[in-house]
Amino acid sequence: MARHHLPIPDPTHVGLTTYDAKDPNTEYPPIQELRPPKGAPNVLIILLDDVGFGASSAFGGPCQMRVAERLAADGVKLNRFHTTALCSPTRQAMLTGRNHHSVGMGAITEMATSAPGNNSIRPKDKAPVAETLKLNGYSTAQFGKCHEVPVWEVSPVGPFHQWPTGSGFEYFYGFVGGEANQYYPGLYEGTTPVEPPKTPEEGYTLTDDLADRAITWVRQQQALLPDKPFFMYWAPGATHAPHHVPEQWSAKYRGKFDDGWDALRERIFSHQRKLGVVPEDAELTARHDEIPAWDDMPAALKPVLARQMEIYAGFLEQADHAAGRVIDAIADLGVLDNTLIYYIIGDNGASAEGTVNGCFNEMTTLNGMPGIETTEFLLSKIDDFGTAAAYNHYAVGWAHALCTPYQWTKQVASHWGGTRNGTIVHWPKGLPDKGTTRNQFHHVIDVVPTILAAAGVPAPHSVNGIAQAPLEGVSMLDTLRDAAAPETHQVQYFEMMGNRGIYFQGWTAVTKHRTPWKAETPPAFDDDVWELYGPDDWTQAHDLAAENPAKLAELQRLWLIEATKYNVVPLDDRGFERINPDIAGRPQLIKGNTQRLFSGMRVAEGCVLSLTNKSHAVTANIEVPASGANGVIVTQGGSAGGWALYAHEGRLKYCYNFFGIEYYPVTASTEIPAGRHQVRMEFAYEGGGLAKGGDVTLYYDGKPVGTGRVAQTQPMAFSADEACDVGRDTGSPASTDYGPTGNAFTGTIDWVQIDIGEDSHDHLVTPEDRFNIAMAKQ
Numbered sequence: 106m107a108r109h110h111l112p113i114p115d116p117t118h119v120g121l122t123t124y125d126a127k128d129p130n131t132e133y134p135p136i137q138e139l140r141p142p143k144g145a146p147n148v149l150i151i152l153l154d155d156v157g158f159g160a161s162s163a164f165g166g167p168c169q170m171r172v173a174e175r176l177a178a179d180g181v182k183l184n185r186f187h188t189t190a191l192c193s194p195t196r197q198a199m200l201t202g203r204n205h206h207s208v209g210m211g212a213i214t215e216m217a218t219s220a221p222g223n224n225s226i227r228p229k230d231k232a233p234v235a236e237t238l239k240l241n242g243y244s245t246a247q248f249g250k251c252h253e254v255p256v257w258e259v260s261p262v263g264p265f266h267q268w269p270t271g272s273g274f275e276y277f278y279g280f281v282g283g284e285a286n287q288y289y290p291g292l293y294e295g296t297t298p299v300e301p302p303k304t305p306e307e308g309y310t311l312t313d314d315l316a317d318r319a320i321t322w323v324r325q326q327q328a329l330l331p332d333k334p335f336f337m338y339w340a341p342g343a344t345h346a347p348h349h350v351p352e353q354w355s356a357k358y359r360g361k362f363d364d365g366w367d368a369l370r371e372r373i374f375s376h377q378r379k380l381g382v383v384p385e386d387a388e389l390t391a392r393h394d395e396i397p398a399w400d401d402m403p404a405a406l407k408p409v410l411a412r413q414m415e416i417y418a419g420f421l422e423q424a425d426h427a428a429g430r431v432i433d434a435i436a437d438l439g440v441l442d443n444t445l446i447y448y449i450i451g452d453n454g455a456s457a458e459g460t461v462n463g464c465f466n467e468m469t470t471l472n473g474m475p476g477i478e479t480t481e482f483l484l485s486k487i488d489d490f491g492t493a494a495a496y497n498h499y500a501v502g503w504a505h506a507l508c509t510p511y512q513w514t515k516q517v518a519s520h521w522g523g524t525r526n527g528t529i530v531h532w533p534k535g536l537p538d539k540g541t542t543r544n545q546f547h548h549v550i551d552v553v554p555t556i557l558a559a560a561g562v563p564a565p566h567s568v569n570g571i572a573q574a575p576l577e578g579v580s581m582l583d584t585l586r587d588a589a590a591p592e593t594h595q596v597q598y599f600e601m602m603g604n605r606g607i608y609f610q611g612w613t614a615v616t617k618h619r620t621p622w623k624a625e626t627p628p629a630f631d632d633d634v635w636e637l638y639g640p641d642d643w644t645q646a647h648d649l650a651a652e653n654p655a656k657l658a659e660l661q662r663l664w665l666i667e668a669t670k671y672n673v674v675p676l677d678d679r680g681f682e683r684i685n686p687d688i689a690g691r692p693q694l695i696k697g698n699t700q701r702l703f704s705g706m707r708v709a710e711g712c713v714l715s716l717t718n719k720s721h722a723v724t725a726n727i728e729v730p731a732s733g734a735n736g737v738i739v740t741q742g743g744s745a746g747g748w749a750l751y752a753h754e755g756r757l758k759y760c761y762n763f764f765g766i767e768y769y770p771v772t773a774s775t776e777i778p779a780g781r782h783q784v785r786m787e788f789a790y791e792g793g794g795l796a797k798g799g800d801v802t803l804y805y806d807g808k809p810v811g812t813g814r815v816a817q818t819q820p821m822a823f824s825a826d827e828a829c830d831v832g833r834d835t836g837s838p839a840s841t842d843y844g845p846t847g848n849a850f851t852g853t854i855d856w857v858q859i860d861i862g863e864d865s866h867d868h869l870v871t872p873e874d875r876f877n878i879a880m881a882k883q
Contacts (some may be wrong), residue, residue, distance in 0.1 A: 109566040111232075111240040113139065139242040141334060142561035146535060147236070147444040148336045149435065150552070151428050152199070153421075154250065154345040156526065157455030159370075159509030160421060164450070164527035165377030166507065167361065168421040171545040172429035173529055176448055179587050180531030182542045184382050188453050188526050188549050190518035193225070193252045195452040195549055196340070200233045200253070200272070200565075202576040204598070206672040207231065212391060212602055213283060214256050216683040219690030222672030223683075224254045227267055232568040233275025234553045238336045241562045244326045246276040248315045249340035252283050257692040258710045265296050274338070278318045280311075282709070285342045287311045288493040289743065289836040289845065291709065291826045298707050298828075300835055304845060305493040310351065312341045316427040320434040327438045334560075339431055343424035346456060346467045346498035347745075347877060348416045350491050355419030364400025365407070366502035369393070369414075373509040381542060382527070383510055388646040390512045394503050395620050397461055402563065406462065409483045409490075413463045413499035416491040428510030442533040445559050447552060451526040453509040457514040457621045459498030465490065466764050467498045468745045472821045474768065474796065477766065492611030495838065496745040496765070501622055510644045518601035519615035521645055535559060536585050543584050545592045546608060550578030556584050572749040575628035577671075591607050598667035603678035604629055607664035611640025614660035618678060625676050635661060647728065698862050702739065704832045704854040713741060713829045714859050716748075716788075717820055718795050721862075723750050724785040726855040727777075734777045736843070736850035739785070739857045740830050743837035750786050752777060753842045753852065757803050759786045761815045768841060771801045771813030782806055788815070795820035808883030831857050 107113065116134070123131045131368035157459050160166040163173040164180070188195040193213045194205030201208050206222035208231050217225035227233070237247045247269040254267050278294050285291065288305040292298070303309045319339055326335050362369060372391045392398065397844050402410060428448070435441045459467065460475045465486045469475050490497050504514045508522035517523035530536065557564055558580040565573050583590040592610075599606040603618030616635045619627040637650040637657040650657050682688045700714045714721075725738050734752035741747050746764045750757070755776035761769040777784065787803040791797045796818055801809035827836045833849035 107282075108241055109563055111565045111568045112235065113240065119285050140332065141238070141242045144443075145334050145560040145562070146558055146760070147334045147435070147440055147489045148243075148530060148560070149431070149446045150199075150338045150442055151446065151448045152196070152338070152340040152450055153424055153450050154340070154342055154453055155456040155515060155516070156344055156421065156451030157504065157509070157522070158451075158511060158525045158527050159373040159377065160507040161450050162412060163529065164382045165373050165380050167373065168418045170422065170425040170450075170451045172286045172425045172432065173448055173450065174448065175429075175581035176432075176529045176531040178540045179533065180446070181536055181538055183530065183547060184542055184544050185546045186449070186526060186528040186549075187524045187547065187597070190453045190516055190599065190604070191391055192452045192522035197227065197253050199552050200235065201227065201231050201548045202234065202550050203231050203574070204550060204577050204671045205790070206600070207577060209679070210253065211600070211673070213684070214252060214254065215283070217689065217691045218677060218683060219673060220672075220677065221760070222674075223677060224691065225253075227253070228574070229571045230574045230575060232565070233272045234556060235336060235338070236568060237273070237557070237562065237565055237859075238560070239273045239275065240509070240568070241560070242333065244330060244335040245274045246319070246322050246335070247274040247275060247279065247338040247340070248277075248319045249279040250285070250342045251277070251279060251281045254281050255691070257694045259709055260694055261296070261298065261361075261708060263296065268296055275446055279315065279340070280342065280826065283828055284345045284347070284694050285311055286347060286496070286743070286837060287343070287825055289827070291828055291836065295772070298827040301355060306653040307637065308351075310349065310423070312343050312424050312427045315339065315341050316430045317430045323434060324430070324438065327440065339428065341427065343419045344417060346459065347496040348420050348491060348498060349412070350416060350420040350423050352425045352491070355415045355491055355614055358418040361418070362411045363407075365402075365410075366506040367399045369506045369753070370509045370516065373506065377510065380441065384643055387643040389508060389510045390644050390646050392505065393512070395623070396501055398871055399440055399502060403480060403504075405482050406480050406483065409480075409487055410463060410500055410502075412487050412490050413497065414503050416485065417499050417503065419491070434704070443535075444532065445535065445556065446529075447530040448529040448531065449526060449549070450528065451568050454496070454513070454515040454517070454523040455504035457501045457504040457516070458807065459500055459504070460622050461501050463500035463503075464498050466496045466745050466766070467766050467798070468496060468819070468822065468824065471496065471825065472796075474820070474821050475665070477764070481662065482766070492767075494744065513646060514621065516601055516621040517604050518599040518618055519604045519606040519617045520674065523597060523601070523604070530581075532559070538586070538588065541588060543588060546592065546594050546596055547581055547584065548578060548595070551581050551594060552578070554578045554580040555582055555585075580717050596663065596667065598664055598671065598673065600668065600673050600676070603630065603676055607667065609660060609663055612660060613638045613645060614657055614664065615645070624680070630676055630678075698860060700859045702829070702831045702857045706831045707835055709828060710741065710824060714861050716741075716859070716861065717818065717822070718790065718797070719861055720788060720789045720790045720799070722785060722860045723857065724783060724860070725857045726781070726783050727749070727850070728781045728853040729779050730852050730854070731779045732851065733779070734850070734852055737832065737834045737848050738850055738854060740834045740839045741827075742839050743827035743834075744825055744839070745827070745837070746819050747823040747827060747839035749834065749839040750784075751840065751843065757784050757810065758842065759801055759803060759813075760842065761818065762839050763817055763819065767816070769815040770842075771803060771811055773803045773805070773811040775805075775810055777805060
């Protein structure tokens with residue numbers, strides 16, 4: 106069967122055509138079901154999130170990962186496997202077998218620009234592996250995180266061609282975006298928003314839910330099509346912040362990190378040498394001045410810091426356990442021996458985005474306001490870390506320790522701390538070695554060529570009528586089958602927001618351009634200081650730039666060649682400018698100053714007009730039953746920050762939730778009468794900068810019924826994953842007046858309208874107004 110052009114053309118019968126099917130000369134070949142070549146393995150990719158090389162016990166770390174250890178004992182451990190230093194780029198590169206700039210993913214989707222290497226648009230000539238495998242006869246499914254959809258396409262109306270089900274996966278259950286609340290995730294099944302099957306009080310966590318769904322899918326697939334191999338991609342979102350995990354997982358780590366991150370680095374490094382994941386002569390790199398020493402941290406803060414790490418360790422162990430449940434289900438079906446498993450422990454290094462103190466609510470950091478969480482506040486919340494009441498992240502020092510023995514962390518693509526991730530490959534039927542390690546250099550773009558080689562499927566010349574560009578990775582099969590195999594991945598560039606490096610035949614030349622947790626303006630690119638590390642320097646501990654300037658110059662030139670080849674240039678280290686779509690040059694889903702929403706809508710924050718740092722109004726046409734009004738009319742965000750307009754005890758009420766630290770309620774003086782009415786909230790922003798306060802006025806049918814004040818506001822975003830809901834609050838509650846369930850509005854909502862800009866003092870929106878606004882937007 107020719108498999109170079111996909112879909113594989115339908116066979117056409119050429120021969121005798123009889124008049125009567127009963128004619129003994131009537132003969133047609135039987136219908137052949139599409140299957141890959143005989144012996145093609147099942148494929149399971151497990152990709153964890155934000156896990157440093159030194160975190161897992163399988164690679165010498167403090168977080169117990171018994172499933173990873175078990176797979177390593179029966180498979181092959183990769184000690185020099187690399188990612189891109191950030192999530193969206195790693196995922197798109199892994200799924201396509203091409204470098205991240207080649208597939209438009211120079212950074213996360215929220216920072217897309219109009220430049221080809223950064224536009225977040227996957228070129229049609231670089232089809233993802235799921236599409237290739239599906240068109241060769243595999244069943245395909247993805248569970249968990251998808252952070253590859255352009256931000257202007259993340260809505261209930263698509264387009265959906267870069268969603269998982271438009272990228273070769275026949276089934277998808279998970280979330281679309283950078284992170285998810287483990288207790289209140291914004292979930293999709295296919296492209297349809299769905300809600301978790303139970304509440305946190307009933308024991309819900311996202312990681313367990315994703316394992317349940319994967320087990321159900323693979324059991325059904327094997328029950329109905331046991332002769333058809335499957336490709337499953339399981340990416341739980343753990344251990345990206347927020348670090349959420351039930352107490353039973355973190356309790357076992359109580360007191361284990363009280364001596365701090367510097368001592369932890371030493372312990373990890375000692376274990377790594379004993380395990381052989383680093384050579385005996387490897388050196389532990391020095392901690393940079395930007396990363397504080399444990400001894401220099403305030404004594405009063407240390408109990409909180411230790412608790413942060415206990416939570417994280419439990420979170421990672423829970424993720425490993427859930428992965429083990431999926432693997433055990435495959436084993437119970439009797440097909441584990443011929444399942445090629447890639448267990449990639451992190452899509453980049455550990456995250457240093459929690460700042461030097463860590464945080465109880467990560468949204469304070471993402472909004473550029475980490476200082477509002479004082480030591481006293483953090484101490485008051487110590488027992489809530491990891492629970493549904495928190496949205497926590499750990500301190501920079503822990504991230505650095507979990508990248509032991511390397512320099513730096515996530516985002517820093519120049520050094521191994523940002524890009525080297527422990528990986529295990531398990532395939533009993535296909536790999537003769539058990540419990541061995543491999544030291545050859547490899548990169549995440551090598552996964553696709555390896556899968557295709559294992560399946561006996563060629564990289565397609567065309568997919569859906571479009572000629573395909575060559576794969577940019579190399580197959581790892583020779584490496585996996587022979588520890589002495591020559592290294593085949595000879596050269597690899599790295600770049601992330603100006604941090605850049607080049608690997609060539611053991612040598613590395615690198616330059617760190619910016620520090621992840623600092624908002625300072627980075628230097629000019631030509632002022633960056635490059636470092637040079639030799640082939641025998643496993644950890645990049647000794648800079649040879651001054652000793653060997655000729656070699657450094659050679660590698661710098663090679664970096665520029667590779668960068669030009671793969672759309673890395675122009676280099677782009679901008680921050681705010683890339684977040685702002687008007688400057689970045691990417692489309693915006695929502696335009697204008699007015700937006701109407703309807704009952705039952707649940708959309709991401711990016712699907713709604715931005716209300717931050719400006720005056721705005723929220724109006725709703727409702728019908729109140731004779732029994733009175735109660736429940737949510739419209740809300741945005743959740744317990745980590747947001748706002749809600751709702752009826753409480755019969756009265757209209759507005760609540761602004763400032764990071765879960767302060768709640769600013771405003772209540773109407775009278776109940777909403779039964780019948781059809783228009784309710785409205787106006788917020789008059791005081792101006793004078795970001796995150797200021799403002800005055801709130803509530804109206805019934807254009808008449809003021811209540812006033813109040815919001816003292817301070819969130820300047821950039823309410824949430825990373827909570828929705829804007831009309832008619833109820835589907836995630837964590839934005840107000841303490843109602844819970845996560847049973848909060849639906851008791852009446853009927855015709856529409857909700859959001860207006861931004863200066864107050865027009867026209868407190869009643871008429872149908873004529875709505876028509877004029879609509880016509881003005883044509």
